[in-house]
Amino acid sequence: MKRLFVILSITCIGFFNLNAISGSSHDDKTKRGDDKKNKTKKDDTTKFVVNNENIIEGDDETADTTQILFPSHDLYATWDTVWAHPYNFTESFKTDSVIIQLTNEGDGGFVMPFKGGKTSVFGWRRYRPHYGTDIDLETGDQVVSAFDGMVRLAKYCQGYGNCVIIRHNNGLETVYGHLSKILVEPGQSLAAGALIGLGGNTGRSRGSHLHFEFRYLGQALDTEDFIDYDKGTLKDYCFTLRKADVENKYDLRALHTRHRKDIGYARSNAKGAKYAGPGAKNGIYYVRNGDNLGKIAKRNHTTIKALCKKNKLKETTVLRIGQKIKI
Numbered sequence: 001m002k003r004l005f006v007i008l009s010i011t012c013i014g015f016f017n018l019n020a021i022s023g024s025s026h027d028d029k030t031k032r033g034d035d036k037k038n039k040t041k042k043d044d045t046t047k048f049v050v051n052n053e054n055i056i057e058g059d060d061e062t063a064d065t066t067q068i069l070f071p072s073h074d075l076y077a078t079w080d081t082v083w084a085h086p087y088n089f090t091e092s093f094k095t096d097s098v099i100i101q102l103t104n105e106g107d108g109g110f111v112m113p114f115k116g117g118k119t120s121v122f123g124w125r126r127y128r129p130h131y132g133t134d135i136d137l138e139t140g141d142q143v144v145s146a147f148d149g150m151v152r153l154a155k156y157c158q159g160y161g162n163c164v165i166i167r168h169n170n171g172l173e174t175v176y177g178h179l180s181k182i183l184v185e186p187g188q189s190l191a192a193g194a195l196i197g198l199g200g201n202t203g204r205s206r207g208s209h210l211h212f213e214f215r216y217l218g219q220a221l222d223t224e225d226f227i228d229y230d231k232g233t234l235k236d237y238c239f240t241l242r243k244a245d246v247e248n249k250y251d252l253r254a255l256h257t258r259h260r261k262d263i264g265y266a267r268s269n270a271k272g273a274k275y276a277g278p279g280a281k282n283g284i285y286y287v288r289n290g291d292n293l294g295k296i297a298k299r300n301h302t303t304i305k306a307l308c309k310k311n312k313l314k315e316t317t318v319l320r321i322g323q324k325i326k327i
């Protein structure tokens with residue numbers, strides 16, 4: 001574990017635990033130590049935006065952190081303008097659920113960052129997780145902030161290309177990737193709908209589009225659980241984030257690993273992949289544990305009589321696991 005002691009102005013306001021520093025690709029690089037190359041740059045992580053330098057006075061160890069001006073400072077200890085996702089969700093998310101208020105009376109509400117068709121959704125792609133929603137646009141189209149907030153990061157990141165990340169008061173962060181041009185800088189306060197950059201095709205991208213993410217404590221969430229893309233509006237004013245949903249729905253890499261393990265288990269349990277299928281393949285069914293002629297007939301939409309005739313069996317014949325049955 002490596003800690004970086006960050007001094008803001010004269011006053012120390014605490015430790016910034018950077019052991020979860022990740023790469024900035026929009027693929028899953030949120031795991032510890034994934035990006036070894038970045039480690040050498042760790043000591044350069046000094047571009048913390050010091051919004052509070054004029055507020056905190058003295059050198060007492062219990063500085064009034066409520067005076068820190070970056071959004072959602074009660075939730076996040078860090079304000080990092082270099083790394084896209086320097087958080088560890090599982091360590092930070094201590095409760096079973098949290099209600100995230102998306103808009104409040106008096107704020108700017110929600111604005112679609114760009115009104116275009118969806119071209120790719122949240123989920124596992126063939127080789128890697130896709131943590132955002134892709135929105136079709138032409139290079140040069142204007143991309144705007146989805147909510148009121150403050151720019152935390154505005155730079156080129158591997159994977160994302162030219163990228164803007166905005167922190168919001170409710171703890172959410174929105175990510176805008178593949179921009180051709182960035183028009184904001186870290187520390188800048190924005191209203192919902194404010195221009196942040198121009199759409200493009202930078203980073204890991206095939207064709208111009210906006211890669212748009214919602215993150216909470218670094219954990220990517222499916223924007224479609226928040227946004228009705230057909231209407232261009234929020235589905236609700238608040239959102240309940242449950243730990244169970246993260247485990248079963250949003251943690252794509254863990255889900256993928258679990259899925260692969262399940263498949264491996266089914267295969268080894270059935271002594272070969274050909275026994276693992278639910279029904280017949282090429283007219284042949286392989287008998288599985290617990291099968292009888294009645295079950296096999298039902299599963300394959302036929303009758304016991306027909307099976308007996310085709311396979312020269314009696315209705316009372318005891319089946320062996322792995323035995324071939326013509327359907």
Ligand SMILES: [Zn+2]
Pocket residue numbers: 120130132133134210211212
């Ligand atoms: Zn994308």
